[in-house]
Amino acid sequence: MIRQQHMTVVSQKEIAHRIFELTVEGDLVNDMAAPGQFVHVRVADSYEPLLRRPISVASYDKEKRQFTMIYRAEGRGTNLLAEKKPGDGLDVLGPLGNGFPVEEAAKKAYLIGGGIGVPPLYELSKALNERGIETVHILGFESKDAVFYEAEFKSLGDTHIATVDGSHGTQGFVTHILNELPKDFDAYFSCGPTAMLEAVQWAYPEKKGFLSYEQRMGCGIGACFACVCRTTKSETDYIKVCSDGPVFQAGVVIS
Known part of the structure; x- marks a missing residue:
């Protein structure tokens, strides 16, 4: 409602x-x-x-x-x-909008966020923990000054931080951390810049993934068509991020 x-x-x-x-x-x-x-x-x-x-x-x-x-x-x-x-x-x-499908994770989930795409992953991690799902957080920021909620995520599971300038955690992007982590999880959830979402999809083509897109919006209820994106389901069809998403299964949105 x-x-x-x-x-x-x-x-x-x-x-x-x-x-x-x-x-x-x-x-x-x-x-x-x-x-x-x-x-x-x-x-x-x-x-x-x-x-x-x-x-x-x-x-x-x-x-x-x-x-x-x-x-x-x-x-x-x-x-x-x-x-x-x-x-x-x-x-x-x-x-x-439609949120993350927490029921899609069975035992272990990777939560991958970048910048202001990190916040919705916090409630998601709490919800997964309540279902007995192990959560691993991989979070990317511009610099140490931009890092937030590190302690809050650590209280919910293993947490890795990347900063572009290397002032905190691993230097680089979340993909630099992903390259070093095992692939022993059954689902991943990600929110952040489009380029990051694309990189995450390429990193785990065989895994079940769900992506939340940060799109410019006008009305927020699907009436103004300001946030439309092409979809892989049809060459002529479009989806509205605000009402059809913002969360989509990996491979659905053409960036």
């Missing part, structure tokens, strides 16, 4: 360079059904900026009626969102 609700900001803090953790409260949380879903947020009370911003759900707690978003403040909209304080209201539309 999708609903629009005026939610209340519980807390907000900067957890890495330009990376903010925002927790809000409201009944909308009760409708969240799967890790990997997202919300569409109106960042200001006025109509400027006009469009909402799509933000992934990093975690949710139905008992507390709260959920947490992690986002990068890099444009006018998200910089306005970063000014929100506890007690402020926030207009939220959601939950939106």
Whole structure:
């Protein structure tokens, strides 16, 4: 069920360079059904900026009626969102999209994230742990200053960090770590830049994989066609990342 609700900001803090953790409260949380879903947020009370911003759900707690978003403040909209304080209201539309199919993992899963694609993997890892699935996290960032939630992921399973400049963890990209890890898992889940998703698919062509795409969106509900991508299922067919995804099985989306 999708609903629009005026939610209340519980807390907000900067957890890495330009990376903010925002927790809000409201009944909308009760409708969240799967890790990997997202919300569409109106960042200001006025109509400027006009469009909402799509933000992934990093975690949710139905008992507390709260959920947490992690986002990068890099444009006018998200910089306005970063000014929100506890007690402020926030207009939220959601939950939106189809999340990760946790039932597809049998014993062990690799969770592979890059940059702002890391947040939805946190709730996913918690859900897999609850099902008794071993999780291994391979997370990539630009630099040490951009790393977040390392301790949180480590509490859920083996965690590997890559940074482009080598200031923390392994120097390079997540693929440099993947090349050194055993292939003793039955499914992988990944979210991040398109180039990273493509590299992950090439690394594990024989494995069952599910990818969450970061696409520019207008409406978030499949009406505006701003986030369409070609699909391998037909040369003429297109899919909408916001409503058909954002999670797709590996090999479905033509980047």
